[in-house]
Amino acid sequence: MAARFVFGSGALVVCLLLAAAGPAAAQTPTAPANDDCLACHGDSTATRADGSSIAVAPEVFGKSTHSTIACVSCHADLAKTSEWPHPEKLQKVSCGTCHGQQGSNYDDSVHGRAVAKAGLAVAPRCSTCHGTHDIQRKGDPESSVHRGKIAGTCTKCHEGIEPLYAKSVHAQPLGPGNSAAAVCSDCHTAHRIQRGDTDTWRLSVIDECGTCHLARISSYRDNFHGQRTALGSARTATCSDCHDHHVILPASNTASTVSPQNLVNTCRQCHAQATEAFVKYDPHADKLDPSRSAAVYWTYRIMKVLLFGVFATFGVHTLLWFPRSYKARRELRAAAAAGGDTAS
Amino acid sequence: MTPAARHIVRFKPYQRGMHLVLFTSFLGLATTGLPLLFSHRAWAHTLASALGGIQAAGVAHRFFAALLLLLFAGHVAEVAWRLVGRKEHGLLWGPTSMVPQPRDAVQIWQHVKWFVGQADRPRFDRYTYWEKFDYWAVFWGMVIIGGSGLLLWFPQFFATLFLPGWVYNVALVLHGEEALLATGFIFTIHFFNSHFRPEKFPMDMVMFTGQVTEAELRRERPAEYERLVAEGKLDAHASPPAPAWLSRGGRVVGAAAVALGLVLLVFIIAGTFQ
Numbered sequence: 351m352a353a354r355f356v357f358g359s360g361a362l363v364v365c366l367l368l369a370a371a372g373p374a375a376a377q378t379p380t381a382p383a384n385d386d387c388l389a390c391h392g393d394s395t396a397t398r399a400d401g402s403s404i405a406v407a408p409e410v411f412g413k414s415t416h417s418t419i420a421c422v423s424c425h426a427d428l429a430k431t432s433e434w435p436h437p438e439k440l441q442k443v444s445c446g447t448c449h450g451q452q453g454s455n456y457d458d459s460v461h462g463r464a465v466a467k468a469g470l471a472v473a474p475r476c477s478t479c480h481g482t483h484d485i486q487r488k489g490d491p492e493s494s495v496h497r498g499k500i501a502g503t504c505t506k507c508h509e510g511i512e513p514l515y516a517k518s519v520h521a522q523p524l525g526p527g528n529s530a531a532a533v534c535s536d537c538h539t540a541h542r543i544q545r546g547d548t549d550t551w552r553l554s555v556i557d558e559c560g561t562c563h564l565a566r567i568s569s570y571r572d573n574f575h576g577q578r579t580a581l582g583s584a585r586t587a588t589c590s591d592c593h594d595h596h597v598i599l600p601a602s603n604t605a606s607t608v609s610p611q612n613l614v615n616t617c618r619q620c621h622a623q624a625t626e627a628f629v630k631y632d633p634h635a636d637k638l639d640p641s642r643s644a645a646v647y648w649t650y651r652i653m654k655v656l657l658f659g660v661f662a663t664f665g666v667h668t669l670l671w672f673p674r675s676y677k678a679r680r681e682l683r684a685a686a687a688a689g690g691d692t693a694s
Numbered sequence: 695m696t697p698a699a700r701h702i703v704r705f706k707p708y709q710r711g712m713h714l715v716l717f718t719s720f721l722g723l724a725t726t727g728l729p730l731l732f733s734h735r736a737w738a739h740t741l742a743s744a745l746g747g748i749q750a751a752g753v754a755h756r757f758f759a760a761l762l763l764l765l766f767a768g769h770v771a772e773v774a775w776r777l778v779g780r781k782e783h784g785l786l787w788g789p790t791s792m793v794p795q796p797r798d799a800v801q802i803w804q805h806v807k808w809f810v811g812q813a814d815r816p817r818f819d820r821y822t823y824w825e826k827f828d829y830w831a832v833f834w835g836m837v838i839i840g841g842s843g844l845l846l847w848f849p850q851f852f853a854t855l856f857l858p859g860w861v862y863n864v865a866l867v868l869h870g871e872e873a874l875l876a877t878g879f880i881f882t883i884h885f886f887n888s889h890f891r892p893e894k895f896p897m898d899m900v901m902f903t904g905q906v907t908e909a910e911l912r913r914e915r916p917a918e919y920e921r922l923v924a925e926g927k928l929d930a931h932a933s934p935p936a937p938a939w940l941s942r943g944g945r946v947v948g949a950a951a952v953a954l955g956l957v958l959l960v961f962i963i964a965g966t967f968q
Contacts, residue, residue: 581739625854627859628849632860653867667806
C-alpha cells in the first residue's frame with residue numbers, strides 16, 4: 351500500500367498497523383474511536399502531503415465543548431471508511447446535522463448565500479467564527495463568539511468596521527467584565543446576518559435596537575416614522591438612518607449624527623429643505639411623558655378628556671333615547687294600522 | 695293629494711351632493727388613515743396591504759383630504775356669500791340657523807324628560823340640537839384635522855415659515871386623536887341618531903332623496919311645519935315623491951357607507967381594547 355501521507359515517526363507505526371487491519375474491516379467497517387484518530391492526528395507534527403498541519407492537540411480538543419462527541423459524528427464520511435490512512439479530501443463538516451435551526455438560519459444569511467450561491471471562497475463557514483476542534487460555548491469567556499471576543503472575531507474579516515465600532519457608545523462600556531453594551535451579534539443576529547444596505551435589514555434592525563432600548567422603540571413606534579415602518583414602508587427613517595451604524599454616539603457628542611450641530615444635515619438626507627426650526631420635531635416624543643414633551647402630553651390629555659366627555663354624554667343620551675324611540679315606533683305603527691297618521 | 699302623501703323638500707340637490715362627497719371622502723380618509731394610527735395591530739397590516747401598501751394608502755389619503763378640503767372651502771364660501779352678498783342674517787340666528795341658541799338648551803332638557811316619559815316631545819324646528827352638534831363637530835374637526843393634516847403634508851414648507859418642529863409632534867397627536875373622536879362619533883352616535891334609532895331604522899333617506907312626507911315633517915318638526923304654513927311657504931317646498939332610481943340608489947350607497955363605517959368601527963374597537 352502506497353503511503354499517501356507523511357507522518358511523524360511515532361504515528362507512522364500505528365497508522366501502518368491500522369492500514370494492515372484495513373482489508374479485514376472492509377466487509378463490516380467499524381467507526382474509529384477518537385483515540386484511533388488521535389493516534390495519528392494527536393501528533394503535533396502531522397501534516398498533509400503539501401505540508402499543512404492536520405494536528406489536533408488532544409488537550410485542546412479535550413477542553414472543547416465537543417470533547418465527548420465522536421470525531422466521526424462531525425467527520426461523518428469516516429464512519430464508514432475502511433481505507434486507512436483515509437483520503438486527504440473529506441466531505442465538509444455539516445454542523446446543521448445537530449444544530450439544525452442555526453444551520454438553516456445561516457443558509458439564509460449573507461454568509462451562507464455567499465458560500466452556497468456565489469461560491470465565495472473567503473465567505474465564512476461555521477468554523478470561521480466558532481473555531482474547529484477548540485470550539486467552545488458562547489458563554490465561555492475563551493470562546494471566539496463570547497460577547498467579549500465577538501467583535502474581534504468579526505473584524506478579522508470586517509477590518510474597516512473595527513475602528514468605527516471602537517468609537518461608538520456600544521463599544522465604550524465593554525471594559526473587562528462589562529457585557530452590557532451591544533456587540534455585533536446583538537444587532538446583526540448570530541446566524542441570520544443580512545446585508546446592511548437592504549430595506550429588509552433597515553426595517554428589521556428596529557426591533558433589534560428595541561430589544562435593549564425599550565422606551566425608545568415605544569416612542570418611535572408612537573410617532574410618524576415608526577408607524578410607517580411598522581406597516582412595511584422603507585421610505586421612512588429607521589434607527590440607523592438617523593443614529594448611523596457602528597459609529598453610534600450620544601447626542602451630547604458633537605460628532606454624533608443626532609447632535610444639535612449635525613441634526614440639520616442628518617434630517618436633510620430625506621427632508622432636503624430641513625431647517626433649524628424643522629429639526630425641533632421630536633421623532634421620539636412621548637405623549638405620556640410631560641418632561642420630554644409637555645405640549646404633546648397636554649394635547650393628548652385634553653383630547654382624551656374631550657373624547658371621554660363626548661362619548662359619555664352621547665352614550666347616556668343614546669341609551670335613554672333607544673327605549674323611548676322603540677315605543678314611539680310602535681305607537682306610530684299602531685296609529686297607522688288604525689288609519690290615522692301614516693308611518694311614511 | 696292628501697297631506698300624508700305630499701312630500702316636502704328639506705335639502706336641495708347641491709346640499710345632498712355635498713353630504714355625498716363629505717361621507718365618501720370621510721370614509722376614504724378613515725380607511726386609509728386608521729392603519730397608521732393602529733400600526734401596532736395585525737389588522738392594520740392586513741388593511742394596509744389590501745390598500746396596496748402604506749405608500750399607496752398615503753396617496754389615497756391625500757386625495758380624499760384634498761377633496762374634503764375643497765368641499766369645506768366651498769361650504770365656507772357659500773355661507774360667506776349668503777351672509778354678506780345676500781344678507782341672509784337668518785343664518786346667524788333664528789329658527790333656520792345652525793348657531794346654538796337658548797331654545798336648544800331647553801329642548802335638550804325637554805327631550806331627555808321625554809325619554810323617561812316626563813314630558814311631551816320637544817317641538818323641533820329645522821335643525822335639532824343633535825344635528826347642530828353634528829354640524830359643528832364636523833366643522834371643528836375640519837379645522838383641527840384639516841389644519842394638522844396640512845402641516846403634516848407640507849412640513850418643510852411650514853418649517854421655512856419658522857414654525858418650530860414640535861408643532862408637528864402636536865399636530866400628529868391632534869390629527870390621530872381627533873380622527874378617533876370623529877370616526878368613533880360618526881360610526882356610533884351619528885349612525886344611531888340619524889339612522890339606527892327605531893323610528894328611523896334602518897336608514898333615514900332624507901339626505902339622499904332630499905324630502906320627507908308632510909306627515910313626517912309635521913310630526914317630527916312641528917315648529918318648522920307650522921312656521922312654513924304660517925309663512926305660506928309650504929306649497930313652495932312641496933314636491934312629487936322622489937324618483938325610484940334615487941330612492942334605490944340612495945339605499946344602496948347609504949347601506950354600503952354604513953356597512954363600511956361599522957367594519958371600521960369594529961377595527962377601532964379591536965385596536966383600542968385588544
